[in-house]
Amino acid sequence: MKASIGAVLRLFFAGRRRLLWSGIALAALTVFAGMGLLGLSGWFITATALAGLAAGTALAFDVFTPGAGIRLLALVRTAARYGERVVTHDAALAVIAALRPRLFAGWARPEAARKLLARPARLLFRLTADADALDALYLRVLVPAGAACAAIALAGVTLGVISLPLGLAMAGWLLAAGAGILAWTMRRSRRAACRRAHALEALRAQAIDLVSGQTELAMAGQLAQRCRLLARTEHRLAAADDTINRADTQGGFLQAMAGTLAMGATLAACVLLVAGSAIGAPVAALALLLVLASAEPLTPLRRGILELGRTLLAIRRLAPRLDAPAAPPPRAASGDIRLEHASLGHESRPGLPAGLALADVTLVVRPGERVAVVGPSGAGKSTLLALVAGERLPSGGRVQAPASCLLTQRTELFQDSVRDNLRLARPDASDDELWAALRAAGLDQAIAALPAGLDTRLGEGGLGLSAGQARRLALARLFLRPTRLWLLDEPTEGLDAPTARDVVDRLAGQAHGRTLLIATHIRREAALADRIVVLAAGIVAADLRRGTPAFDHQLHTLRPD
Incomplete structure (x- = not known):
C-alpha cells in the first residue's frame, strides 16, 4: 500500500x-x-x-x-x-x-x-x-x-x-x-469509509439494473426481490455514513478537549x-x-x-x-502474422472445466493473403483473432503480427456525432475523407439525408441508425483506419441477406493489397479468402488453399448465405 x-x-x-x-x-x-x-x-x-x-x-x-x-x-x-x-x-x-x-x-x-x-x-x-x-x-x-x-x-x-x-x-x-x-x-x-464506497458502487449498479431491466424483472417475478436488495444496500450505506458521522463528532469533541x-x-x-x-x-x-x-x-x-x-x-x-504503459507485444517486421506453438487457456470460472481455448497453434499468414478461420462455435476463432490483435496474451508460445484493425460482430458506436464516431479511426481525417469512407461503405446518402449530416448526434449505442446502417458506419470506420491488416470477426452476422452481401462486396472492393483474417462460419464471408484454416477444439485441423478440392468442399460445408 x-x-x-x-x-x-x-x-x-x-x-x-x-x-x-x-x-x-x-x-x-x-x-x-x-x-x-x-x-x-x-x-x-x-x-x-x-x-x-x-x-x-x-x-x-x-x-x-x-x-x-x-x-x-x-x-x-x-x-x-x-x-x-x-x-x-x-x-x-x-x-x-x-x-x-x-x-x-x-x-x-x-x-x-x-x-x-x-x-x-x-x-x-x-x-x-x-x-x-x-x-x-x-x-x-x-x-x-x-x-x-x-x-x-x-x-x-x-x-x-x-x-x-x-x-x-x-x-x-x-x-x-x-x-x-x-x-x-x-x-x-x-473501514466505514471503505464499506461506504462498496455500498455506493453496489447501489449505483443495482439501481441502473433495476431501472433498465424492470420489465424483464417484473415478468420473471423478481422485481420485489430486487427492490428489497436495493433497500438492503441503501441500509448498509446509511450505516456506514452513521459510523463516519459518529467518528467525526467524537473526533471534534477530542479536539475541543485538547484545545x-x-x-x-x-x-x-x-x-x-x-x-x-x-x-x-x-x-x-x-x-x-x-x-x-x-x-x-x-x-x-x-x-x-x-x-x-x-x-x-x-x-x-x-x-x-497508473504505472508506465507496458511494452507493446512484438510486431513482425516483415508484416507477417506468425503464431508459433501458441496456446491460451480458458478463463478459470467456477463450474467450468479446465482446458485450452487454443492449443499449440502454429500459423503463418503472409502480407496480402486472405485467410478464413472456420470451425464450430467454441473452436477458438475469436480467441485467435484476439491473440493477433494483441487483446489477449498467449499462455505459451509466441504471437507476432503487424498493427491491425478489428471489426467484430458487435458494432460499438457512441453517443456522439457521426463525425466524431468516424474520427475514432483517424482523428485528423478531413470531411472529404469521411464522406469518401461513407461512400465506400454505402452510407453516404443516408447520412446526407439527415438534418445535420455529419454533425447528427447519435444516441447511446448508435441509437438513431438501423442495425444495417450501424454496421456500415463501423465499416466506414474500418476503411478510414490506415492499417494493412484487417481482422474480421463474423462481420455480417445479424444482417439480412441483401445487406450482408453488399457489406461483403464492399469489403472485397476496399481490401486490395491488405491482409485479411476472417473468423466465420458463413459461406459468403469465407468466399473472400484464398485460404481456409479449420479449427477444431482449439487446434488447427486443416489449412486449405483455394483451387483444391478440399478447399471447395470445406467452403460448401459452411452455412449458406
Whole structure:
C-alpha cells in the first residue's frame, strides 16, 4: 500500500510540482496571516485598554502602526485564501485530468479491458468516483496537513520567544494531541469509509439494473426481490455514513478537549509570567489567542482523514493501472502474422472445466493473403483473432503480427456525432475523407439525408441508425483506419441477406493489397479468402488453399448465405 501511495504522489508532483507546492505554501500563508491577525488584534485591544487608564500613556500610545498591521494581515489572509483555493483546485483537477489517459492506457493492455468490460458498472466507477477520490489525497490531506504544521510551528516559535519552556511544551502538546486525534479518527472511520464506497458502487449498479431491466424483472417475478436488495444496500450505506458521522463528532469533541487543555495550560503559564513581570498583559493575550487559533487548521485535516479510507481504497484499485504503459507485444517486421506453438487457456470460472481455448497453434499468414478461420462455435476463432490483435496474451508460445484493425460482430458506436464516431479511426481525417469512407461503405446518402449530416448526434449505442446502417458506419470506420491488416470477426452476422452481401462486396472492393483474417462460419464471408484454416477444439485441423478440392468442399460445408 505504501508503494501505491508513493506512486500516486510521484504522479501528482511529477508534472506540476511547483504549482502543488505553491498551493501548500499559500495555505500556510493563510494560516500565518489568520493567526497573526487574531494575535495582533488581541494584543492591540489589550494594550489600548491599558494605555487608556492614564492620560499620559493614552496620548503617547501609537495606534497607527498596529492598526496598519491588522489591515495588512486581513488583506494578506483574504488574498492568500483566494489564491490557495484557485491554485490547489486548479492543480488537483489538472493532475486528475492527466491521470485519466493513463487509466485508459492501463485498461487497454491485454486482458485488462476484457475483464473490466465484463462488469461495466465497475469500469464506470473506476473512471469517475475512484479517479475523483484521488484529489482528496492532496486537497483534503496534504494541504491541510501543511497548514496545520505551519500553525503549530508559528505557535511554538512565538511562544518560545515569550518563554522557551512554554513554546516547546505547547508545540509538543499540539503535535502529539493532533496526531493522536487524527490516528484515532482514521482508525474509527477507515473501514466505514471503505464499506461506504462498496455500498455506493453496489447501489449505483443495482439501481441502473433495476431501472433498465424492470420489465424483464417484473415478468420473471423478481422485481420485489430486487427492490428489497436495493433497500438492503441503501441500509448498509446509511450505516456506514452513521459510523463516519459518529467518528467525526467524537473526533471534534477530542479536539475541543485538547484545545481547552492547551488554552488552560497557556493561561496558567501566562498568569505566572505576568505575575513575575516577565511579560505584560498584551503579550499574554497574544499568546492565548495564538494557541486558540493554532487548533483551527486541524479541523479540515480531521475531516480529510474521514475520507482517507475511501481515498486509500481508490489508490489500491487504480495504482496498478497508473504505472508506465507496458511494452507493446512484438510486431513482425516483415508484416507477417506468425503464431508459433501458441496456446491460451480458458478463463478459470467456477463450474467450468479446465482446458485450452487454443492449443499449440502454429500459423503463418503472409502480407496480402486472405485467410478464413472456420470451425464450430467454441473452436477458438475469436480467441485467435484476439491473440493477433494483441487483446489477449498467449499462455505459451509466441504471437507476432503487424498493427491491425478489428471489426467484430458487435458494432460499438457512441453517443456522439457521426463525425466524431468516424474520427475514432483517424482523428485528423478531413470531411472529404469521411464522406469518401461513407461512400465506400454505402452510407453516404443516408447520412446526407439527415438534418445535420455529419454533425447528427447519435444516441447511446448508435441509437438513431438501423442495425444495417450501424454496421456500415463501423465499416466506414474500418476503411478510414490506415492499417494493412484487417481482422474480421463474423462481420455480417445479424444482417439480412441483401445487406450482408453488399457489406461483403464492399469489403472485397476496399481490401486490395491488405491482409485479411476472417473468423466465420458463413459461406459468403469465407468466399473472400484464398485460404481456409479449420479449427477444431482449439487446434488447427486443416489449412486449405483455394483451387483444391478440399478447399471447395470445406467452403460448401459452411452455412449458406
